[in-house]
Structures are given as C-alpha cells and as structure tokens.
Amino acid sequence: MRGMPNPFPHPVMTITAQIAEGEVVGKCADGYRVNYPIIGGHFSGPLLRGEVLPGGADWFLLRQDGVGDLDARYQLRTDDGVLINIHNIGLLTLTARGRELEALGVWPIPEAEYSCTCTPRFQVAEGPLGWLTQHAFFGQVHYPTTSEVLIHCYSLAALSTDENNVNP
Secondary structure: OOOOOOOOOEEEEEEEEEEOOOEEEEEEOOEEEEEEEEEEEEEEOOOOEEEEEEEEEEEEEEOOOOOEEEEEEEEEEEOOOOEEEEEEEEEEEEOHHHHHHHHOOOOOOOHHHEEEEEEEEEEEOOOOOHHHHOOOEEEEEEEEEOOEEEEEEEEOOOOOOOOOOOOO
C-alpha cells in the first residue's frame, strides 16, 4: 500500500478584487447576509493576466456558528480578451480575538486573527485556457483594506499551456 502523497501547490494567479461597501440584507433564516459588489481589479499569474470586471458580488453569509460563507461570482478578462467566469466559495474563520475586533467594527483585522480559504471554479470557452476547467483549485484569501480582497489561487497539479498535456 502506498503512503499518502504530499501535494505541492502550484501558483496559478493572484486576484486583487476591488469591492464596494457592503449592502446589508440583514438577519436571514441561515445567518446574517451582506452582499459585497465587486467593482473591478486585476489578476496575474505565470500563465495569464488581466482585469477583474465590475458587476459581480460576494454574497457573504455570517452563519449562526460565527463562520463566514463566501459565495462570489464574477468575471475576469485576460489581456488578450478572453472572458473567464469564476465562482468562488470559501470559509472565513476568526480567532476569538478576531471576533472581538470584528464586533468592535474593526476591519480589516490582522491576518493572524483569521483564516480564509476558498475553492474557485472557472468557466471559459474551449481553447488555450481550457485547462482552467480541468483542474481543482484552492485559494488563500486576504483582506488588506476595507475595499480590497486578495485571492492567491493554486492548483495541486502542475499546469501547462499545451492543451493536450495539462498534467506534465
């Protein structure tokens, strides 16, 4: 029997999304809902770069147990004009101190006071970027300012621009 392999994350891109002030829906049956419109930004990585298009949003839910559910849908456009749809779900977990700071209205809170991970899924037309639909991705999310979100996206498989060899 083989042992469990140690996967190695391969950087795919960093997304810097600009967000507008949250639109508070309020207390709902499943928690407290705030929608954060995505108003622009940019992304770059070893194989692609471009802009975050305005028009999407993160439909954030603060659950009863204090964990935040991220549910963002938005669109990217590469520098050569290829449109990429992205659906990014994730979890935001605060430390006890992080919850205290957030309750006091402090945001962003120090990175040591939270963990935020996500699983982006991409939709793109067949062609050179089709590999985005053939791998599983994960991301680490950071909140440097009240109006900016950084998402470092990784694949556990090495990527190639060769459409016939997506797992070199």
